[in-house]
Amino acid sequence: TRPSPFLEPGSVTTADNLAIVLLSRDNLQPITLEESSGAVDGYAEGTMLNTRFGSFPHSTLLNIPWGSQVRASAVDTGSRGRKRRREATDEDTPTTGPDDEDNQPGSKGAKKAIAAASGFIHILRPTPELWTSSLPHRTQVVYTPDYSYILQRIRVVPGTRIIEAGSGSGSFTHASARAVYNGYPQAETDVKGKVFSFEFHETRYHKMQEEIEGHRLEGIVHVTHRDVYQGGFLAGGKSPQATAVFLDLPAPWEALHHLSRQRPKKLKESDKGENEEWVSPLDPKQSVHICTFSPCIEQVTRTIEEMRELGWTDIDMVEISNRRFSTIRERIGANLPAEKGNIQTPADVMEAVDRLRQINKKTKEFHKSQALSTNNSADASEMDIDTPPPTSHKSKANVKEPENEEDTKPWMHGKLYHRAEAELKTHTSYLVFATLPREWSDEDEAAAAARWPCGQ
Ligand code: SAM
Incomplete structure (x- = not known):
């Protein structure tokens, strides 16, 4: 394929x-x-x-x-x-x-x-950015300024296995698929970057499946139809072995206990889903980085309380306040120093018009002198400023060469202005980040003690 x-x-x-x-x-x-x-x-x-x-x-x-x-x-x-x-x-x-x-x-x-x-x-x-701007909305979506920041904070790189819930309209899914991509898996056992996405709304789940197949992302994105508060995060009965998690859910704290290293104490019978034996969905050998996305501070507080109880560390909250600036260069006049004989950027419209008249006059004079020196009978007075000075060999001799290299650089001409553009479409939320340290077993302790013996 x-x-x-x-x-x-x-x-x-x-x-x-x-x-x-x-x-x-x-x-x-x-x-x-x-x-x-x-x-x-x-x-x-x-x-x-x-x-x-x-x-x-x-x-x-x-x-x-x-x-x-x-x-x-x-x-x-x-x-x-x-x-x-x-x-x-x-x-x-x-x-x-x-x-x-x-x-x-x-x-x-x-x-x-x-x-x-x-x-x-x-x-x-x-690209994920263009898809985010054009996708059919089924839910609120995560926009580019948020997901670019989130993906780097939760350390998603080619080869990462990331858990995402819920899938919603698939905006974050596409961005994470590109971020984890390091080739299509060739075999069942082939460990490649993958996105494990969970959605409990049936219609959205089917739509998401269709899009993933239509976009040929099915080897990279695995979508599961599930209520993750109850059923947790195994995919096809197996652990995703994830090192990154993104939760865009109304109550992320309800899902957190499934993201533990050991069987969670508060796991109810009804919460087991397909995780009968209880297997962790996380990679035991690496730290796990999580981000939750919530619009209300009350949701943030509850999430952080639960994170603390479950042993997450380095908890931190961020709000992205993205502003796009449009930068333009004022083209009338130039911003080169006056002593070089350059025209300064005019202060207002009247000054600009005055400058244009001067340029017009100079151009006419230039053409007149050209006509005289070459006995050209063309009526030079017909020329206006829309007619550029001739670029023939002869005319070049009359054009003042730029005094130094700086004068020839187009970006040196005109002044730079910037203004904030109308608000970018964005769904502002609070981003909570945290880290779950890697699992530390008795064997790890023994191996560490052997490598760095204390007191020697
Ligand atoms: N991040 C998505 C995007 O960028 O397009 C948007 C996610 S949308 C705001 C939240 C999604 O979570 C909804 O589609 C909703 O159906 C789903 N959801 C809510 N509770 C869920 C649960 N317990 N398990 C799985 N999905 C859930």
């Missing part, structure tokens, strides 16, 4: 694979690319992606490099196709801002887009 496009996407788009369509800056749409021979759904061109920016036969999106820009096609819709296209366009009414409108030719309103059909899209390789 082919690997997941999230893990090994290859360099070009392929059929039966997920791709993320970038319609505009904040409008992403996941699609599975299909190869079709002959008409599909009334379209002579085969399977079609209909957007407010035009129609895109899948054949135009296949076998092209990830990141390609694709222009809309003039398609033979037929009456059925036309109806469908209009429906799709109306449903697709975007939640886009002026940036998006500017981004697409002929995009002022859906009807105009149909008529023009001259827009474009970009086709992007799936």
Whole structure:
């Protein structure tokens, strides 16, 4: 089987694979690319992606490099196709801002887009970040600023075996699948990085299974349908041997006793699930790092109380307050020192207009002198500032060479400004982190004593 496009996407788009369509800056749409021979759904061109920016036969999106820009096609819709296209366009009414409108030719309103059909899209390789921004929401999800921090705090690296509950919409699952990936297991006994995900809501569990298979992650992600408060964290009757745990549950403290080294004292008969003999779901030879994700401080308090009772150490709470800044360079004028004869960034609009007039005047003078020196009869006074100075050999002689290397660097021109962008979509919660030290048996003690004998 082919690997997941999230893990090994290859360099070009392929059929039966997920791709993320970038319609505009904040409008992403996941699609599975299909190869079709002959008409599909009334379209002579085969399977079609209909957007407010035009129609895109899948054949135009296949076998092209990830990141390609694709222009809309003039398609033979037929009456059925036309109806469908209009429906799709109306449903697709975007939640886009002026940036998006500017981004697409002929995009002022859906009807105009149909008529023009001259827009474009970009086709992007799936990443957990893009999936988080485009996935179908079944629950609240964990967003990128949180999961990137969580994954590094609980030390998830290629090869880690992580327990996650509940799976929800699979946002965290995809991020952790990429983080643990160190190859697909070839045999039952092959210990590779893996995500053990648990979900007790039946419909969500089935949807999650479908997505994991559709995204070819089934060798990496193992989803179990279970109430973890009762049934704990064995997968297929076996210990995941996990070293990392992430709990996004309404009552994480109810699940913690299953994450012990020894059979928990408070294990009720009804809590055994498939863990009859009681086997720990944790790797006995390594420390385990956990994160719980809770929106209320009361939940945090109860979780920490339970953690303390169960021997977790280094307990610590963090709240991520993510801010995205947009950085732009002011292009009018330049920020180079005045003594070099450079134009400074203007303070206001009037000053900017004044500067532009000066530039216009200088450009006209330049062209006039050019015309005179070459006996050129062209009417230089017709030139305006939109006409760049000629780049011919002769004209270069008249252009002042930059005095030093700094003057030629484009990033030295204009001033840098930044402003905070509108709040990033995020589900703010308190993150509780803790560590459970590795198991320490009598044999470990004896081995340590033999290696470092006391008093010698
Ligand atoms: N982290 C997920 C994501 O990034 O998409 C979102 C998780 S969602 C907020 C919480 C999920 O936990 C829900 O889907 C819910 O059905 C599930 N859940 C709640 N209690 C559970 C339990 N006792 N056992 C297993 N899953 C549970």
